[in-house]
Amino acid sequence: MKIKQFIPVLAFWALGSSAAYATTVGFSQVGSESGWRTSFSEAVKAEAKERGIDLKFSDAQQKQENQIKAVRSFIAQGVDAIIVAPVVETGWTPVLKEAKRARIPVVIVDRNIKVSNDNLYLTRIASDFREEGVKIANWLMDTTQGNCRIAELQGTVGATAAIDRAAGFNDVIANYPNATIVRSQTGEFTRAKGKEVMESFLKSQPADEPFCAVWSHNDEMALGAVQAIKEAGLKPGIDILVVAVDGVPDYFKAMAEGDTNATVELSPYLGAPSFDVIEKYLAGDKNIPKLISTTGDVFTQATAAEEYKKRANR
Ligand code: GYE
Secondary structure (H helix, E strand, O other): OOHHHHHHHHHHHHHHHHHHOOOEEEEEEOOOOOHHHHHHHHHHHHHHHHHOOEEEEEEOOOOHHHHHHHHHHHHHHOOOEEEEOOOOOOOOHHHHHHHHHOOOOEEEEOOOOOOOOHHHOOEEEEEOHHHHHHHHHHHHHHHHOOOEEEEEEEOOOOOHHHHHHHHHHHHHHOOOOOEEEEEEEEOOOOHHHHHHHHHHHHHHOOOOOOOOEEEEOOHHHHHHHHHHHHHOOOOEOOOEEEEEEEOOHHHHHHHHOOOOOEEEEOOOOOHHHHHHHHHHHHOOOOOOOOEEEEOOOEEEHHHHHHHHHHHHOO
16 A cells, blocks of 8 residues: 555544544433523533533433433443433432442532432532522512511422522521511422412412512522513512522523512533543542532622623623
8 A cells, every 4th residue: 555545544543543532421411491401501512512522411301210211321331421410319329339330430410419328429510509598598688678478489309409499598587587488389490380389379378468579499480480470460579579599591681670689690501610520530630529519699680681691692
């Protein structure tokens, strides 16, 4: 074979072999139940593309059994690492033991898991959900001088974000004898269910005991509640204050329009820290903390219009 003929073969081999050695990561995502979740998924995909990581993405449609199937599939494919955003906290030990036996590192992102041995996962990257509940409750107590009859839209039952946000919020209002949660039910983190539950709250609440505020574990359900409040002939953001967590663009838009009052931002950019820790581990650096936490600020109507502009075009 003449040298000229050999070069393309060599180039093909080099390209082929380098492509064969791209890091492959399996990502089991909860679903697409909220604007925040969708932004989170898009950010992870964009980051993987940016880094040349071969990402295997699975949307579990909020069902744990789909997540477990996806993790087993990633193990069978022999991926280099697995990222799991767990829909609920329990039920993970068996499949994480299978990943451990396959020597595939697992990174937990967003919500937490309860496992027998925290060596079953490499690290967790997440916000302090309890702190988010504390921050938004403090804003509401300051705004109402601690006098508030509250309707609560809980997140998914068994999800860390719902458990911990409620705990933080409740710890704050326990210090205010005239601040009480009088209605509470899960809206499953979705806009449709949030609207449905708020409609039922408004129908059943005695007219002489009106709600002062609705506290929603995420922006998505709060936006559903805003629709229900309007359809009941009331002014959201005025007759009934609306407070939540996530900081999605639609919520900033509603704040700028006066329909919602405050939120705590939850960064959807969890791809970069996840891939950083995976690349660090695969390079042989085992010095990795068990928790890498992110934090978010409280945002109100005062800056909503400019903050919306920043986020709407991202
Ligand atoms: O607040 C919500 C999503 O787990 C913190 O899940 C996350 C929550 C987030 O459905 O929008």
